[in-house]
Amino acid sequence: MKNCGVDLSRSRNGADNTSGTFRKIIIFTDLDGTLLDGTLLDGAYSHHAADEALRFIRKKNVPLVICSSKTRAEIQHYQKKLEIAGPFISENGGAVYIPRGYFSPETEDSIDYDENERIFRVIRLGAKYRDLRATLIEMRNQGFDVRGFGDMSTSEIARLTKLPEDEAILAARREFDEPFIYQGNADETGTIADIIHSKGFRLTRGAFFHILGQSDKGRAVSILVDMYRKEFGEVLAVALGNSPNDLPLLQAVNVPVIIQKPDGSYDPELEKGNFHKAEGIGPKGWNKAIMKILSALP
Numbered sequence: 001m002k003n004c005g006v007d008l009s010r011s012r013n014g015a016d017n018t019s020g021t022f023r024k025i026i027i028f029t030d031l032d033g034t035l036l037d038g039t040l041l042d043g044a045y046s047h048h049a050a051d052e053a054l055r056f057i058r059k060k061n062v063p064l065v066i067c068s069s070k071t072r073a074e075i076q077h078y079q080k081k082l083e084i085a086g087p088f089i090s091e092n093g094g095a096v097y098i099p100r101g102y103f104s105p106e107t108e109d110s111i112d113y114d115e116n117e118r119i120f121r122v123i124r125l126g127a128k129y130r131d132l133r134a135t136l137i138e139m140r141n142q143g144f145d146v147r148g149f150g151d152m153s154t155s156e157i158a159r160l161t162k163l164p165e166d167e168a169i170l171a172a173r174r175e176f177d178e179p180f181i182y183q184g185n186a187d188e189t190g191t192i193a194d195i196i197h198s199k200g201f202r203l204t205r206g207a208f209f210h211i212l213g214q215s216d217k218g219r220a221v222s223i224l225v226d227m228y229r230k231e232f233g234e235v236l237a238v239a240l241g242n243s244p245n246d247l248p249l250l251q252a253v254n255v256p257v258i259i260q261k262p263d264g265s266y267d268p269e270l271e272k273g274n275f276h277k278a279e280g281i282g283p284k285g286w287n288k289a290i291m292k293i294l295s296a297l298p
Contacts, residue, residue: 024232025297027057027290028089028221028249030241031068031078032207034259037282047082050283053290054082060294065089065224067217067239067249069177069206072097073170092204092212092245093220094126094176098227107230111223125220126176127201127213135199136180136211144192148180148211161207176215179208204245218248225252238293240278240286244269255293259285 029035036045047054057064064082066075067089075088087098097120098108108121115122136148149157149172158168160181182192196203196211204210221239228235237253239246242261247270250256256275258266259282266277278285 022234022236024063024228024235025294026063026065026225026228026235026237028065028067028224028237028239028253029286030243030246030249030259031066031070031075033242033261033282034240034246035082035283035286036078047283050287050290053287053294054084056291056294058083062294063087063228065221067093067221069179069210069245071170071173072175073173074167077167077170087224089217089220089224091126091175091177092210093215093217093248094124094212096123096125096220096223097121098123098224103227103231107227110230111227123220123223124176125213125215127215129174129176129178132176132178132201132211132213135196135201136178139192139195142195144182144188145184146180146182146192146209148178149174150178177210177212179210182209206243206245210245216248217246218252221249221252236297238290240289241270242282243267246270247273250275257289257293259289 032045035050036047037049063086064084065087066078068075069092070090072090075090079085079088085099086102087096089096099120111123113121114124133148133150136146139146154165154168154172157163157171158165161168161171163171182189193203201211201213204212225235225237236255238255238257239249239253240257240259241249242259244267250258250270250273256273257278258270258275259278260266260280262281264281278289280288
């Protein structure tokens with residue numbers, strides 16, 4: 001494991017970083033605690049510590065793909081804030097959204113889509129939200145003190161997430177992933193996980209527990225990386241994250257970077273991986289890592 005200064009000669013998944021044979025660099029990023037810190041500014045969590053790198057990305061026309069537990073509506077909100085466009089991945093890999101005309105017709109037509117909307121072509125990978133809700137309700141009926149976003153008012157979601165209410169409304173528009181809190185005996189979390197797994201779903205954790213289907217960030221990222229390869233040839237995929245639900249994301253790319261938490265530590269589960277370490281908390285570390293990576297490229 002290396003701190004960033006990132007050693008680009010050390011990559012995963014076979015990309016040749018040193019010879020410059022890749023045609024395009026693609027950056028995948030988590031949001032909360034990674035590109036965004038916990039400071040609300042202008043009605044949104046702040047990305048300003050990463051503005052230098054964001055400007056450089058826009059100048060170099062590097063695709064920046066948000067890959068988050070946030071909903072489609074939230075990610076579109078942050079794309080506007082960050083002044084970026086292009087594909088994105090919502091709700092822990094629940095769906096991939098690709099703007100129509102973003103790729104060439106040959107690349108676009110190489111993929112089977114679940115929905116063809118006016119603006120997006122959509123690849124749905126996640127479970128149906130109503131099925132996730134049914135499992136959560138069943139657990140509550142069995143005596144487990146679990147409450148999901150679907151049980152909460154907008155004001156309660158805002159209080160728990162520290163979001164302004166207009167963003168809490170966006171956070172409640174779930175499609176593939178239900179964040180929930182558990183306020184019971186900590187020893188029972190293993191039983192909760194067993195129940196969720198028995199229903200064919202997965203349990204992961206970021207700021208909240210999440211019940212979701214067999215989708216994950218890594219599967220969604222791999223689909224997009226394949227599309228970028230069809231479009232450009234060999235690509236170099238970079239990803240940045242800070243919590244356990246980012247593990248599949250980091251494992252799916254050539255240059256995985258983990259970001260420091262507010263106390264300056266790295267997530268212990270992510271530290272077990274052979275990942276680069278950014279020097280800096282949240283967007284400060286994100287900025288340093290991206291500037292180092294982009295500056296080192298041929």
